[in-house]
Amino acid sequence: MKAVTEMFTMGPGNKDHHPALRCAVGVFVPLITLTLMGRLDLAVFASFGAFTGIYGRNEPHSVRFRSQLRAGGLMLLVILLATVTARVAGALGIDGMAYSWLLTAATTLVAGLCSVVVAAWRLRPGGSLFHIFAFAAIASIPSQPSLWEAMLVSVLTTGFCLLVGMSSRVVKSHRTPWKRPPPIRHTAPERRAMWLEGGGYLVAAGLAGTIATLVGERLGFGHTYWAMVAAVVPLVGHSTRHRVSRGIQRIAGTVVGLVLLAGILWLNPAPWAMVLVIAVCQFGAEMFIARQYMVAQIFVTPLALVATLLAAPVDPGLLLRDRIVETVIGASVGVAVVVAPAVWRRVRGSSA
Numbered sequence: 001m002k003a004v005t006e007m008f009t010m011g012p013g014n015k016d017h018h019p020a021l022r023c024a025v026g027v028f029v030p031l032i033t034l035t036l037m038g039r040l041d042l043a044v045f046a047s048f049g050a051f052t053g054i055y056g057r058n059e060p061h062s063v064r065f066r067s068q069l070r071a072g073g074l075m076l077l078v079i080l081l082a083t084v085t086a087r088v089a090g091a092l093g094i095d096g097m098a099y100s101w102l103l104t105a106a107t108t109l110v111a112g113l114c115s116v117v118v119a120a121w122r123l124r125p126g127g128s129l130f131h132i133f134a135f136a137a138i139a140s141i142p143s144q145p146s147l148w149e150a151m152l153v154s155v156l157t158t159g160f161c162l163l164v165g166m167s168s169r170v171v172k173s174h175r176t177p178w179k180r181p182p183p184i185r186h187t188a189p190e191r192r193a194m195w196l197e198g199g200g201y202l203v204a205a206g207l208a209g210t211i212a213t214l215v216g217e218r219l220g221f222g223h224t225y226w227a228m229v230a231a232v233v234p235l236v237g238h239s240t241r242h243r244v245s246r247g248i249q250r251i252a253g254t255v256v257g258l259v260l261l262a263g264i265l266w267l268n269p270a271p272w273a274m275v276l277v278i279a280v281c282q283f284g285a286e287m288f289i290a291r292q293y294m295v296a297q298i299f300v301t302p303l304a305l306v307a308t309l310l311a312a313p314v315d316p317g318l319l320l321r322d323r324i325v326e327t328v329i330g331a332s333v334g335v336a337v338v339v340a341p342a343v344w345r346r347v348r349g350s351s352a
Helices: 002-007 017-037 040-054 061-091 096-120 129-139 147-170 188-219 225-235 240-266 271-288 293-311 316-351
Strands: none
Touching: 017 040, 017 147, 017 271, 040 061, 040 129, 040 147, 040 271, 040 293, 061 096, 061 129, 061 147, 096 129, 096 188, 096 225, 129 225, 129 293, 188 225, 188 316, 225 240, 225 316, 240 293, 240 316, 271 293, 293 316
16 A cells, blocks of 8 residues: 555655756757757757756756766767667668667667766766667667767757756856865775666666567567666666556556647647647656656656657557557566565575
């Protein structure tokens, strides 16, 4: 009952509207600019560059700047590797299922390595969920824009988000002292925990990606990387019960979010209206992500799928189907990875 209650409990607020507004502005301005320029083929690069603003939400300005600069730099590297991977695979003639397996393997490595880097830099939010999403989504784009345009949009969006992150310094009452952030040092147990966490991300993402690819090959589902994203969600949490709860909340929030998205798509919004939807959903997601994960997912689901539709229009019905199937696969794998160590200890204890 305690686990069920936790799923419907709203945590206390902590001036969440401040980072939520920064994130919404950080994604809206680049996307509406691309819309007015008629370059929505570059929208996905702006969307992932805008993830820079998600980090350092309640930190002092100097620490936030360091966090966002590092997070933005890491995301730019992931974006570059993703688009280069797609180009190299195309040049070598790797496509179809061969490319699906290559993408799963490469995304799995990104999941593990980025998790370690994020933990080493003590970035918040932790984990490599955003990097998995960015790498796989960009590497999955069939028609890549020119490399210099893609990276220019990504860099400019990252820089804009850094400016937005520092914007509250113009208001004296919101300004924090500018002090050089203390260096980050790790104890031996912390370093061991970082690598163990990276291993967990590697296993969860790899297993989910493998299952999703096999199921997709047999039943015709796509977007297998959504399973990999959902699989790492339960890995964040302070207890096994809390982690399992996050996995269940991911599925429940996705279902409700898909209903909301279906209503939005039924209205057949213009591109500028879809950009507005993205900004509103980004605001809603950041308002609740630290307080109630299931509610946050109601906003995250249309946010992710509308951004996908902007980048590469596809059949909305197939998109909704793929989202729920891949989310169930991924979240189930993530919960299994979280529960497995506790089950193993219990089995060993009973046999001792």
